[in-house]
Amino acid sequence: MSRALVLNITFQPLCVVSDRRAVVLVLGETAEIVHATDAVMHSERLSVPVPSVVRLRRFVRVPYRWATPLNRRTVFARDEHRCQYCGGPAESIDHVVPRSRGGGHTWDNVVAACRPCNVRKRDRLLHETSMRLARPPREPRGMSWLTYAVGVVPESWAPYLLDAA
Numbered sequence: 001m002s003r004a005l006v007l008n009i010t011f012q013p014l015c016v017v018s019d020r021r022a023v024v025l026v027l028g029e030t031a032e033i034v035h036a037t038d039a040v041m042h043s044e045r046l047s048v049p050v051p052s053v054v055r056l057r058r059f060v061r062v063p064y065r066w067a068t069p070l071n072r073r074t075v076f077a078r079d080e081h082r083c084q085y086c087g088g089p090a091e092s093i094d095h096v097v098p099r100s101r102g103g104g105h106t107w108d109n110v111v112a113a114c115r116p117c118n119v120r121k122r123d124r125l126l127h128e129t130s131m132r133l134a135r136p137p138r139e140p141r142g143m144s145w146l147t148y149a150v151g152v153v154p155e156s157w158a159p160y161l162l163d164a165a
């Protein structure tokens, strides 16, 4: 199954859906195909080109900025699957200020970490250890959510993402 990029009527990227869902949007005349793949989806009565980019026919109001959901997958993606303490392969999520010491489960307090570093740090604050962060953790900006959603962004989406970041 491939995915399709959904654009607002203004061509602003909105979200990523399955290609099947994109076909449903097109058949229901909620969206029109902007870019189609070579694939064709067949139903009993008709054949529809499988879209890779669709555009909604009506304007949809969106929040000023998309928040990237905070989970293991997105934190690993932001930190490039590297332990933020030693640079080794990340295996777990570490709370910089431990939850037991009041640290939140927030973008500026979670980092990808390898298990040895996680164990070594325990429930200590950073300044109580000799460990250092590669860079301060921050909430991803702009279109990061989209890259995290699909891994590799299809070529046909590129023209619609240029101004979106």
Ligand SMILES: [Zn+2]
Binding pocket: 083, 084, 085, 086, 087, 088, 113, 114, 115, 116, 117, 118
């Ligand atoms: Zn490490």
